[in-house]
Amino acid sequence: MFRRTVAAALTAVAALALAACGSDDSPAASSPTSAGSGSAAVSGTVNVFAAASLTGTFTELGKQFEAAHPGVEVVFNFAGSSALAQQINQGAPADVFASAAPKNMDQVTDKGTPTVFVKNKLEIAVPKGNPGKVTGLTDFTDQAKKIALCAEQVPCGAAAKKVFEAAKLTPQPDSLEQDVKAALTKVGLGEVDAALVYRTDVLSAQEKVDGIEFPEAAQAVNEYPIATLTKAPNADGGKAFVDYVLSADGKKVLTEAGFEAP
Amino acid sequence: MTRSRRRTPVSGRVPLVLLVPAVLGLAFLLVPLIGLLAEAPWSSLPSRLFSAEVGEALRLSLICATAATVICLLLGIPLAWLLARAEIPGRGLIRALVTVPLVLPPVVGGVALLLVLGRRGLIGERLDLWFGFSLPFTTAGVVVAEAFVAMPFLVISVEGALRAADPRYEEAAATLGAGRWLTFRRVTLPSIAPGIVAGAVLCWARALGEFGATITFAGNLPGRTTTMPLAVYLALETDPDVAVVLSLVLLLVSVVVLACLRERWISGLR
Numbered sequence: 468m469f470r471r472t473v474a475a476a477l478t479a480v481a482a483l484a485l486a487a488c489g490s491d492d493s494p495a496a497s498s499p500t501s502a503g504s505g506s507a508a509v510s511g512t513v514n515v516f517a518a519a520s521l522t523g524t525f526t527e528l529g530k531q532f533e534a535a536h537p538g539v540e541v542v543f544n545f546a547g548s549s550a551l552a553q554q555i556n557q558g559a560p561a562d563v564f565a566s567a568a569p570k571n572m573d574q575v576t577d578k579g580t581p582t583v584f585v586k587n588k589l590e591i592a593v594p595k596g597n598p599g600k601v602t603g604l605t606d607f608t609d610q611a612k613k614i615a616l617c618a619e620q621v622p623c624g625a626a627a628k629k630v631f632e633a634a635k636l637t638p639q640p641d642s643l644e645q646d647v648k649a650a651l652t653k654v655g656l657g658e659v660d661a662a663l664v665y666r667t668d669v670l671s672a673q674e675k676v677d678g679i680e681f682p683e684a685a686q687a688v689n690e691y692p693i694a695t696l697t698k699a700p701n702a703d704g705g706k707a708f709v710d711y712v713l714s715a716d717g718k719k720v721l722t723e724a725g726f727e728a729p
Numbered sequence: 730m731t732r733s734r735r736r737t738p739v740s741g742r743v744p745l746v747l748l749v750p751a752v753l754g755l756a757f758l759l760v761p762l763i764g765l766l767a768e769a770p771w772s773s774l775p776s777r778l779f780s781a782e783v784g785e786a787l788r789l790s791l792i793c794a795t796a797a798t799v800i801c802l803l804l805g806i807p808l809a810w811l812l813a814r815a816e817i818p819g820r821g822l823i824r825a826l827v828t829v830p831l832v833l834p835p836v837v838g839g840v841a842l843l844l845v846l847g848r849r850g851l852i853g854e855r856l857d858l859w860f861g862f863s864l865p866f867t868t869a870g871v872v873v874a875e876a877f878v879a880m881p882f883l884v885i886s887v888e889g890a891l892r893a894a895d896p897r898y899e900e901a902a903a904t905l906g907a908g909r910w911l912t913f914r915r916v917t918l919p920s921i922a923p924g925i926v927a928g929a930v931l932c933w934a935r936a937l938g939e940f941g942a943t944i945t946f947a948g949n950l951p952g953r954t955t956t957m958p959l960a961v962y963l964a965l966e967t968d969p970d971v972a973v974v975l976s977l978v979l980l981l982v983s984v985v986v987l988a989c990l991r992e993r994w995i996s997g998l999r
Contacts, residue, residue: 613863615948621963641866641948642950642954643951643963644944644948657847657848657849658843658865
């Protein structure tokens, strides 16, 4: 019985390993022999490395792009911008890099010429119905209210710090979350009365979270650059995808999700 | 425990077919740890180590892990006894459920704790309403998260020790007129002491390293809920050297604990 279980487990592991190899190989196998330079010649697989905050919008843009270019497949790698920058520098086969901050784009050694394609700014997120009666940034200094901010080490925390400095306020957080989604989750669960997250995050969690805008947000606007990488295995495909993101269709998807035009 | 230990016959030569994968396995486990040592910023290590934040995180880690272990001992030993000795229906299922936190992703554990003990949780809402007390974002919350994740280690160790212990001593005590509680205290507990120590140390070490459930349930605030693993994670975002130093401290603590445990561990579980 035990032996059989082990055998089954081993078989499963082997199958998984094979599957992983397969999916690794397929982009390389189908990658094009970049013949033409016009957008009509786009083919093969486009590998897009994009910041985690772009997951929703870029997945949508990828579908639209594939529909407009039959036979082309867009493969995404969503993660924190700094992790993606490291992967690219270590030779990961990326065609496009969309970063949540210029800093992470600058870390990439073989970037092309990046273009800022959207901006994102902070908003106060409160649980639906605003049970903590939060009205603005000054509520973040109220010891009696439960407040979550991002840790200063991550981008949304750095932005929050700028905002509070601009407003000359000292926040009294109950938790410094490790990323913006963790902060958003705590608002959604009603564990905190308010958190500072991006405007796009508030919109993405509309059924659980309300957003409150505040003037100081203008002091810490996040710029998102996008670039076709110089070592891109599928440079034509990458360029076509970047063009699509920058097009009117692309802008529509992005602004509907709460991003601002640059 | 007084029974003589069985000796496995020692063969002179290890067959190559076993030796090669064994050495590879050893290397696989040890190389990352050696890498940590090699990458450590030794020259600036003392100054980084004795910074206020590191001290604070370490102190909090030790306190919370110890408190969590005490809770696990108080609740876990009776639970292990129940699983090993009592005639209860569905014991196999209960045992499986007890070990779920072992394999559950800790983040999931944290979410589950939030849903039950959080401010809007099943029990947490009552706590907040009646006593104005809420566990998330408090040091007590860290202890709860750690105890949740670490308790199975204690229960498994103690249950193993109970099953290995000879029940005849307990029966003898009973025939001599001792009540069940007296028997438990004076006969059962001493006979499984090594197993309890082993379980407690494992439990403590697991609590010390706990990350996912802690950050999800208790959040992260220096001095209140930022334990060492949380400090390591955030340090990686800005200053990897600090993360390496913190990791070294945790590695050292783990090795010391396990080295001290070895004797007990073997005698506890035979």
